[in-house]
Structure formats: C-alpha cells, structure tokens
Amino acid sequence: MNTLYWFTRDLRLHDNAALLAASRSDMLLCVFVVDPRWFSPGQFQSRAMGEHRWRFLWQSLMALERGLRPLGQRLRIAYGKPETVIPELVHAHGIARVVRSRQPGTQEAIQWQSLKEQLPDTLFQQFETLSLFTEGSLPMALPELPDTFSQFRKQVEKTGERCTERLRIRTLTALPPPPGFADDNRGECPPIAKPQHPLQFIGGEEAGLEQLRQFLFVRHGIDNYKETRNALDTWDASSKFSPWLANGSLSVREVAETIAEYERSDTKNESTYWLWFELLWREYFHWYALKHRASLFRRDGVQRKRRPATFYGHRFMAWCQGNTEYPLVNAAMNQLRETGYMSNRARQLVASCFVNELELDWRYGAAWFEQQLIDYDVASNYGNWQYLAGVGADPRGLRQFNLEKQAKQYDPLGTFVDRWGGHADQPVGLHTVDAADWPIL
Ligand SMILES: Cc1cc2nc3c(=O)[nH]c(=O)nc-3n(C[C@H](O)[C@H](O)[C@H](O)COP(=O)(O)OP(=O)(O)OC[C@H]3O[C@@H](n4cnc5c(N)ncnc54)[C@H](O)[C@@H]3O)c2cc1C
Numbered sequence: 163m164n165t166l167y168w169f170t171r172d173l174r175l176h177d178n179a180a181l182l183a184a185s186r187s188d189m190l191l192c193v194f195v196v197d198p199r200w201f202s203p204g205q206f207q208s209r210a211m212g213e214h215r216w217r218f219l220w221q222s223l224m225a226l227e228r229g230l231r232p233l234g235q236r237l238r239i240a241y242g243k244p245e246t247v248i249p250e251l252v253h254a255h256g257i258a259r260v261v262r263s264r265q266p267g268t269q270e271a272i273q274w275q276s277l278k279e280q281l282p283d284t285l286f287q288q289f290e291t292l293s294l295f296t297e298g299s300l301p302m303a304l305p306e307l308p309d310t311f312s313q314f315r316k317q318v319e320k321t322g323e324r325c326t327e328r329l330r331i332r333t334l335t336a337l338p339p340p341p342g343f344a345d346d347n348r349g350e351c352p353p354i355a356k357p358q359h360p361l362q363f364i365g366g367e368e369a370g371l372e373q374l375r376q377f378l379f380v381r382h383g384i385d386n387y388k389e390t391r392n393a394l395d396t397w398d399a400s401s402k403f404s405p406w407l408a409n410g411s412l413s414v415r416e417v418a419e420t421i422a423e424y425e426r427s428d429t430k431n432e433s434t435y436w437l438w439f440e441l442l443w444r445e446y447f448h449w450y451a452l453k454h455r456a457s458l459f460r461r462d463g464v465q466r467k468r469r470p471a472t473f474y475g476h477r478f479m480a481w482c483q484g485n486t487e488y489p490l491v492n493a494a495m496n497q498l499r500e501t502g503y504m505s506n507r508a509r510q511l512v513a514s515c516f517v518n519e520l521e522l523d524w525r526y527g528a529a530w531f532e533q534q535l536i537d538y539d540v541a542s543n544y545g546n547w548q549y550l551a552g553v554g555a556d557p558r559g560l561r562q563f564n565l566e567k568q569a570k571q572y573d574p575l576g577t578f579v580d581r582w583g584g585h586a587d588q589p590v591g592l593h594t595v596d597a598a599d600w601p602i603l
Pocket residue numbers: 391400401402403404405407408437440441442443444445447504505506507509510513531535537538539540542543544546547550
C-alpha cells in the first residue's frame with residue numbers, strides 16, 4: 163500500500179504512533195503543508211502565523227528532514243491549501259491511505275472532512291500522539307469531560323497513572339522508501355525574518371529533547387519549579403518546553419516519562435509533581451477543545467455567558483504595541499513582540515488587563531497571541547483566554563489581577579519593566595479616542 167503521511171503538530175521521529183502506523187506501507191510520502199492563509203490577517207485582524215513561530219517552525223522542519231534522511235526518507239514541503247495539495251499528491255503517487263495525528267481545532271477538522279469527501283476511495287486514519295492520554299484511555303468519556311480542571315485532575319489522579327506509558331513508542335529507525343519526486347515547492351514559502359534578539363529557542367526534535375535533558379538532569383530547574391515558575395523573565399524558572407510541545411517536536415509522553423525517571427533517579431518533591439501538574443493543564447485544554455469544538459472560539463465561550471465588551475481600536479493597538487498606561491503590561495507585550503515568548507504569569511496579567519481594564523473582546527487578544535506566540539497551541543491559547551475572560555473552564559468566573567500589586571510582587575525593582583521598555587513615552591489613555599487611531603495592523 164502507498165501511504166501519505168501528513169506531518170502537522172507531530173514533527174518528530176520519537177514517540178510518534180501515527181508515523182509508526184504509516185510506516186507499515188510499501189511506499190511512504192512524508193508531507194508538510196504550509197498554508198498561504200496562515201500569513202494573511204484573519205477575522206480578528208491578526209495573522210495565524212507570525213514571524214517568530216514561522217522561523218521556529220522552519221527550523222523544526224529542517225531538523226525533521228535531517229532526521230528523515232538517514233532513514234532513506236525525505237520531507238516534501240508543499241505550499242498551498244491542504245484541500246488542494248493533498249488530493250494532487252494522492253493522485254500523482256497512487257496513494258491509498260492518508261495518515262496524520264488527531265488534533266483539536268475546527269479548521270483542522272473541516273479540512274480533514276473535506277479531504278475525505280474529495281477522496282472517497284482513499285483510507286483516512288488519525289492517531290492520538292499530541293496528548294498524555296488517548297480518548298480511550300481517559301478516565302471518562304469525552305462528552306463527560308468535567309467543566310473544571312480540578313475535577314479532571316482528581317479523576318485522572320484516581321487512576322494512579324500519570325500518562326499512558328504503554329503508548330510511548332520507540333524512536334523510529336526504519337521507514338519505507340519515498341516515491342521519486344522532483345524538488346518540492348518550499349522555495350515559494352515566505353522568507354524567514356532575522357531575529358531581533360539572540361535566539362533562545364531553536365526548533366527541532368534534537369533541540370527539544372536537549373532542553374528536556376538540560377532542565378531536568380543538567381540544570382535541575384525542576385527541583386524548585388513550584389517556587390520559581392511564576393518569575394517573569396528567568397530562563398530556568400520554568401521548563402520552556404512549550405514551543406517544542408506545541409509543534410510536536412517534543413512528545414508530551416516523553417516529557418512525563420522523563421519526569422518519572424528523574425523522580426526515580428534524582429529527586430521527587432512537590433516541584434517535580436508540579437511540572438506534571440502543568441502538563442495536565444495542557445492535557446485538559448486539549449480534550450476541552452476536542453469536546454467543545456467551535457464553542458472554543460465563541461465570544462460567550464462554552465459557558466454562553468455574554469459579557470459586555472466592545473472594540474476600542476486605540477486600546478487594542480496600545481496593548482499590542484506595549485503603549486498602555488500599565489508599564490508591566492507594556493514590558494510583557496514588548497517582550498512578546500520582540501521574542502515570541504512570554505511567561506505564564508505575564509500572559510495572565512496582560513490577558514486580565516485586556517479584558518478588565520481595556521474592556522476588549524477577548525478573541526482579539528487571543529488572535530494577537532496566536533500571531534505572536536512561538537508556542538501557540540490552539541487548545542491552550544483559546545482555553546486559557548476563555549478561562550481568564552470568565553466564559554470558560556473557571557467556576558469562579560471573571561478574574562481580575564491587581565496590576566500594581568502584581569508589579570510589586572513579581573518585579574519589585576522594576577528590572578523587567580526597564581529591560582523591555584515598559585515605560586511608554588506617550589501612553590495611550592483609556593479615553594483617548596481619535597478616529598485616526600483606528601487600527602489597521
Ligand atoms: C492567556 C494565555 C494564553 C496561553 N497560550 C498558550 C499557548 O498558545 N500555548 C501554550 O503552550 N501555552 C499557552 N499558555 C500556557 C502557559 O502560559 C505556557 O504553556 C507556558 O508559559 C510555557 O512556558 P513553559 O514551557 O516554561 O511552562 P512551564 O511552566 O514549564 O510548564 C510546563 C508545560 O506545561 C504546560 N502548561 C503550563 N501552564 C499551562 C497552562 N496554563 N495551560 C496549558 N498548558 C500549560 C505547557 O505545555 C508547558 O510547556 C497560555 C496561558 C495564558 C494565560
């Protein structure tokens with residue numbers, strides 16, 4: 163059988179059950195599709211792919227190709243809409259089966275369905291490689307996924323299993339041959355922008371596995387993680403696994419198993435538990451997105467709670483550009499724009515400011531994050547934004563952080579604000595409205 167393997171958010175050879183299934187073929191065509199629509203502004207003004215993630219993704223694809231070559235394989239990078247590109251490849255190479263990893267997100271589901279309809283004689287298979295558990299190994303049926311994280315956590319912890327160890331797959335060492343094909347159309351993809359700051363995140367499986375080893379076994383950042391994780395700007399304060407987890411160059415099961423190994427061989431304490439606890443948040447939002455589908459993107463969220471919000475263009479622009487009356491928010495937004503990363507605490511603060519102080523529709527903030535974040539993940543991003551906007555998985559409703567108090571607690575000397583230029587020269591006040599300020603990004 164000839165198989166097309168569609169790489170999406172699983173850019174790795176280790177622990178990749180979908181690729182293993184695809185490898186049981188006579189011929190294997192490995193494809194990644196770069197969709198031109200990612201680079202144009204969408205409904206909420208922002209683009210689906212900003213320059214930082216695009217650079218990181220490109221590095222990850224190049225690393226994947228380097229990993230595939232010794233196995234006699236190649237990566238075909240196609241530039242076009244998947245609904246067009248995949249059928250063309252299926253016809254050109256006599257493909258009988260298309261395989262990919264199952265993923266949340268409505269666009270992704272629509273595309274998959276459209277391909278099935280266009281290619282009724284082709285077998286379509288998805289495997290669950292992006293999460294700790296599979297749908298079948300969750301302690302509840304997906305429609306019964308609890309409304310809150312803590313109920314979910316309690317049910318998972320009752321099973322005594324931190325992840326489905328038996329699902330972890332060894333690194334692939336052999337793959338069937340590719341079909342002969344001419345050069346792909348990677349040359350048509352948008353150029354990669356030069357970074358403004360030295361790169362801390364380098365894309366690819368090898369770099370992701372190295373970060374895992376460094377954070378645990380070399381720098382032992384995990385030992386005090388529970389105490390340090392809220393720091394605004396310290397590399398070792400948190401794991402920094404998120405960009406690699408988001409595009410799948412690092413497997414979350416690999417991370418969970420390595421934490422367990424570390425607990426057996428080095429240290430087991432509240433902090434080592436807490437790192438797994440945070441992975442469980444990611445897990446919860448993964449299943450939450452698959453359960454709630456289009457409701458993940460609704461203004462009134464899964465709770466169907468309408469909150470007053472409007473679109474003040476000048477406020478939105480000021481927030482994006484780090485030009486508000488709140489230095490801490492500005493600093494974090496500048497850091498995001500310049501590097502593609504922001505700590506979890508800062509994400510909470512800027513999102514709270516967006517919804518509460520600036521009274522904006524949370525979906526614009528989420529879309530800006532989607533464009534800017536190097537670790538953008540549809541489930542974690544929209545799940546967290548809904549949570550903070552009081553329309554998602556938070557039983558306590560809307561949360562508002564006191565920005566002054568937070569600045570005193572997390573940036574007492576103002577070093578974070580200074581480093582990222584948080585004191586705007588001419589901050590835009592809440593009530594400065596000028597038609598000329600209406601944003602066009
Ligand atoms: C408004 C908002 C938007 C966010 N958008 C994203 C996103 O698009 N992609 C993303 O990966 N994370 C997102 N997060 C979650 C979190 O901020 C990042 O995962 C974290 O800051 C990444 O840094 P780290 O890897 O050092 O995390 P660590 O603190 O070291 O945590 C380890 C891992 O646990 C997971 N994790 C930790 N906190 C969360 C959380 N609150 N929700 C889900 N998973 C979590 C991540 O996979 C992370 O890599 C968002 C949070 C907020 C408040």
